[in-house]
Amino acid sequence: MRKVYLDNAATTPLLPEVREAMLPFLGEDFGNPSCLHSWGDVAREAMEDARNQVAQLIAADAEEIIFTASGTESNNFAVKGLALAQQNKGKHVVVSAIEHFSVLHSAKTLEKWGFELSLIPVDKYGMVSPDDVRKNLRKDTVLVSIMHANGEVGTIEPIKEIAKIAKEKGVVFHTDAVAVAGTAPVDVKELGIDALSLAGNQFYGPKGVGALWVRKGVRIIPFLDGGVQEGGRRAGTENVPAIVGLGKAAELAKANMASRTEHLTRLRNRLLTELPSKIKHVVVTGHPQDRLPGHASFCVEFIEGEAMLMLLNSQGVAVTSGSACTSRALKASHVLIAMGLSHALAQGSLLFSFGLDNTSQDIDYVLEVLAPVVDRLRQMSPLYAKFTKTSKGG
Amino acid sequence: MRKVYLDNAATTPLLPEVREAMLPFLGEDFGNPSCLHSWGDVAREAMEDARNQVAQLIAADAEEIIFTASGTESNNFAVKGLALAQQNKGKHVVVSAIEHFSVLHSAKTLEKWGFELSLIPVDKYGMVSPDDVRKNLRKDTVLVSIMHANGEVGTIEPIKEIAKIAKEKGVVFHTDAVAVAGTAPVDVKELGIDALSLAGNQFYGPKGVGALWVRKGVRIIPFLDGGVQEGGRRAGTENVPAIVGLGKAAELAKANMASRTEHLTRLRNRLLTELPSKIKHVVVTGHPQDRLPGHASFCVEFIEGEAMLMLLNSQGVAVTSGSACTSRALKASHVLIAMGLSHALAQGSLLFSFGLDNTSQDIDYVLEVLAPVVDRLRQMSPLYAKFTKTSKGG
Numbered sequence: 001m002r003k004v005y006l007d008n009a010a011t012t013p014l015l016p017e018v019r020e021a022m023l024p025f026l027g028e029d030f031g032n033p034s035c036l037h038s039w040g041d042v043a044r045e046a047m048e049d050a051r052n053q054v055a056q057l058i059a060a061d062a063e064e065i066i067f068t069a070s071g072t073e074s075n076n077f078a079v080k081g082l083a084l085a086q087q088n089k090g091k092h093v094v095v096s097a098i099e100h101f102s103v104l105h106s107a108k109t110l111e112k113w114g115f116e117l118s119l120i121p122v123d124k125y126g127m128v129s130p131d132d133v134r135k136n137l138r139k140d141t142v143l144v145s146i147m148h149a150n151g152e153v154g155t156i157e158p159i160k161e162i163a164k165i166a167k168e169k170g171v172v173f174h175t176d177a178v179a180v181a182g183t184a185p186v187d188v189k190e191l192g193i194d195a196l197s198l199a200g201n202q203f204y205g206p207k208g209v210g211a212l213w214v215r216k217g218v219r220i221i222p223f224l225d226g227g228v229q230e231g232g233r234r235a236g237t238e239n240v241p242a243i244v245g246l247g248k249a250a251e252l253a254k255a256n257m258a259s260r261t262e263h264l265t266r267l268r269n270r271l272l273t274e275l276p277s278k279i280k281h282v283v284v285t286g287h288p289q290d291r292l293p294g295h296a297s298f299c300v301e302f303i304e305g306e307a308m309l310m311l312l313n314s315q316g317v318a319v320t321s322g323s324a325c326t327s328r329a330l331k332a333s334h335v336l337i338a339m340g341l342s343h344a345l346a347q348g349s350l351l352f353s354f355g356l357d358n359t360s361q362d363i364d365y366v367l368e369v370l371a372p373v374v375d376r377l378r379q380m381s382p383l384y385a386k387f388t389k390t391s392k393g394g
Numbered sequence: 395m396r397k398v399y400l401d402n403a404a405t406t407p408l409l410p411e412v413r414e415a416m417l418p419f420l421g422e423d424f425g426n427p428s429c430l431h432s433w434g435d436v437a438r439e440a441m442e443d444a445r446n447q448v449a450q451l452i453a454a455d456a457e458e459i460i461f462t463a464s465g466t467e468s469n470n471f472a473v474k475g476l477a478l479a480q481q482n483k484g485k486h487v488v489v490s491a492i493e494h495f496s497v498l499h500s501a502k503t504l505e506k507w508g509f510e511l512s513l514i515p516v517d518k519y520g521m522v523s524p525d526d527v528r529k530n531l532r533k534d535t536v537l538v539s540i541m542h543a544n545g546e547v548g549t550i551e552p553i554k555e556i557a558k559i560a561k562e563k564g565v566v567f568h569t570d571a572v573a574v575a576g577t578a579p580v581d582v583k584e585l586g587i588d589a590l591s592l593a594g595n596q597f598y599g600p601k602g603v604g605a606l607w608v609r610k611g612v613r614i615i616p617f618l619d620g621g622v623q624e625g626g627r628r629a630g631t632e633n634v635p636a637i638v639g640l641g642k643a644a645e646l647a648k649a650n651m652a653s654r655t656e657h658l659t660r661l662r663n664r665l666l667t668e669l670p671s672k673i674k675h676v677v678v679t680g681h682p683q684d685r686l687p688g689h690a691s692f693c694v695e696f697i698e699g700e701a702m703l704m705l706l707n708s709q710g711v712a713v714t715s716g717s718a719c720t721s722r723a724l725k726a727s728h729v730l731i732a733m734g735l736s737h738a739l740a741q742g743s744l745l746f747s748f749g750l751d752n753t754s755q756d757i758d759y760v761l762e763v764l765a766p767v768v769d770r771l772r773q774m775s776p777l778y779a780k781f782t783k784t785s786k787g788g
Contacts, residue, residue: 003432005433007426007429007431007433010425010426010428010429010434010631011424011425011426011429011631012424013421013422013424014420014421014424019420019421022420026408026413026416026600027407027408027413028407030405030406030407030408031404031405031712032401032404032405032595032601034404035401035404035405035712035714036700036703036704036707036714036715037401037703037706037707037711037712037713037714038397038707038710038712039399039401039712040404040712069463069464069467069602069630069633070463070618070630070631070633071630071631072618072619072620072621072629072630072631073463073618073630075620076618076619076620076629100620101619101620101621101629102618102619102620102621102629102630105619105620105629106619106620108619109619199631201426201631206420206633206635207426207631207632207633207634207635207636208463208602208603208633208635208636209602224464224466224467224470224496225466225470225495225496225499225500225502225503226466226469226470226494226495226496226499226500227466227495227496235466235470235495235496235499236463236464236465236466236467236496237404237405237464237465237466237593237595237601238601239463239464239600239601239602239633239636240601241600241601241602242601242602242633242636306430309430309431310430312431313430313431313432316432317431318425318429318431318432318433318434319431320429320430320431321430
């Protein structure tokens with residue numbers, strides 16, 4: 001059976017070059033970077049090289065990069081750490097309604113700590129309006145966190161415009177760029193932002209490593225208390241092999257950005273066009289143009305997404321129905337609901353996220369196996385029976 | 395030049411079997427365990443196997459194990475999460491004065507959040523007295539956290555006795571067992587404790603992974619907000635390769651505990667005996683008997699530890715002068731100060747931590763190179779000049 005992995009939004013495979021870069025640090029070069037001896041020196045130098053590579057990916061300074069263990073940790077650190085650092089100034093934070101749960105739930109934790117939270121709505125494409133952000137800024141607003149792109153529907157947000165508004169009001173602006181960094185060009189200076197989260201496993205680097213970029217001069221309270229690693233900003237023995245892998249993945253992403261984008265966009269555009277033409281009652285979710293290169297998302301009416309995943313999996317195809325982080329929660333996506341979709345439609349969400357290894361033949365195969373899967377599930381669907389009856393009757 | 399690594403307390407190398415177990419998950423088996431497809435299944439099953447292996451190491455139930463990214467994260471999670479979960483009951487926590495900074499600074503963060511903190515002193519061996527813990531328990535005490543053993547001086551604390559006292563008073567008891575788990579036998583039921591932290595890189599497993607064991611029925615507030623991973627207790631894409639490595643390391647540690655302990659204890663005892671006989675004005679730190687198997691720590695009078703490290707490093711010998719997590723802070727160890735040592739003496743601290751690869755020849759070499767290093771540094775030491783003058787004069 002053909003095996004087609006189309007769940008790169010959940011996690012990407014390691015590139016062989018990334019794995020090769022990591023292997024010495026799983027072997028002889030096992031030192032702890034904090035140690036004042038040659039084993040420590042080797043680890044520390046490799047880690048600082050990686051810090052440069054990650055900084056270059058987003059046009060930042062190396063000393064502004066703090067390594068973390070995941071995008072989730074970066075987001076917890078940013079939202080809680082930036083808000084807490086400014087609580088004497090005010091206790092109001094602003095995030096969008098479609099943030100990843102690591103931002104949204106961190107903001108809700110801030111609420112428990114006495115902060116007020118404003119959620120910015122999105123339009124039917126999942127787009128945040130800069131004007132809505134402006135309207136929600138108050139004198140006591142200390143943090144705005146709006147994601148760079150949404151991992152479930154692919155929509156790229158107008159970060160530069162929002163950052164400008166935040167800056168005018170003197171409010172710190174953080175963006176969760178986990179879905180973007182390493183996949184599309186990011187220039188933190190050009191964007192005019194204050195902090196940015198990224199994660200290695202989103203661009204062919206390892207799991208277990210992420211980074212938080214915080215612009216020099218912006219105060220943040222440490223999230224992990226303990227030793228003086230990362231300039232006292234993030235305690236814990238550094239995960240050197242993963243950090244080295246993240247650095248290599250960043251270097252490769254920057255070097256090959258144009259060709260990768262071209263490849264992924266071609267595949268994505270083909271699926272966005274052809275799937276709705278082959279299968280009835282399918283809605284494209286997310287913005288038609290302003291979306292992540294490798295990202296094609298849909299809602300298939302009258303069907304539960306999870307059943308589709310199972311049947312596609314039995315045909316060797318790996319896709320998802322929303323975010324991997326919530327796939328086991330079995331709730332309709334808060335993103336799709338915020339975009340105004342009905343719960344019933346949101347249940348049928350289907351996300352294809354392409355990677356470097358995918359080919360046009362993969363799309364042929366997916367289109368071939370998906371149609372009978374949808375037919376089969378619709379035949380079992382009471383909602384579909386009702387719909388067809390009504391249609392015939394109408 | 396001979397290379398002798400004696401800094402296993404900072405981090406251990408990966409065992410080849412651990413690395414082998416990890417490699418597939420840095421290759422083909424790259425799936426995200428949260429995903430509902432075959433790539434996810436492979437990752438999830440491997441992760442659950444690892445959870446069993448870790449549980450067995452400490453005689454716990456697998457479902458009680460929460461994977462984290464480090465011992466530091468486990469300690470932050472435990473101290474903050476256990477205290478916050480009970481803040482309606484009271485806001486007083488008790489920790490020892492010689493805790494790792496990930497416990498101590500987490501407790502200080504709790505102070506900022508309105509908790510009161512009592513620090514338990516230690517005796518000259520770094521030993522906590524259970525009676526002191528008892529005296530510090532109050533009606534509003536909600537958490538006691540005392541480390542299982544101290545990583546700087548090796549002293550093993552009377553955890554079972556302390557846990558019993560906490561239990562009598564209905565207070566949750568956590569222990570930072572990062573220096574012990576995988577190195578000496580741990581049985582959480584036998585100890586009668588509620589929560590325990592451990593870290594992979596302390597027993598030939600990978601960096602970037604730890605675990606927090608929390609006894610079933612004990613409430614804890616999540617530290618990392620976000621997705622529903624780890625039963626909703628710890629968000630973030632799981633670091634599967636590292637988790638698999640941690641599992642394998644736990645399995646090997648359990649299987650080979652007796653022979654490892656015997657090997658390490660023999661080396662440690664030899665150094666504890668011979669070093670003070672070869673070099674004048676050396677004090678053994680930590681408890682003479684109740685100490686970690688591979689752990690020999692000293693203070694060398696009239697010398698700065700860091701200068702010793704540098705000269706030993708130039709001879710191929712890797713040791714440390716306290717905790718790796720604070721080695722760059724260049725302060726006298728809070729552990730040694732709490733044990734009543736003077737700042738001057740604490741500056742001369744020297745920690746040798748043996749590993750599986752070390753041999754008796756390594757000790758021969760260290761003793762051979764250390765004596766001239768100490769002589770050379772003492773010749774440059776104004777303190778030593780003063781001492782010898784006084785001695786001669788006296």
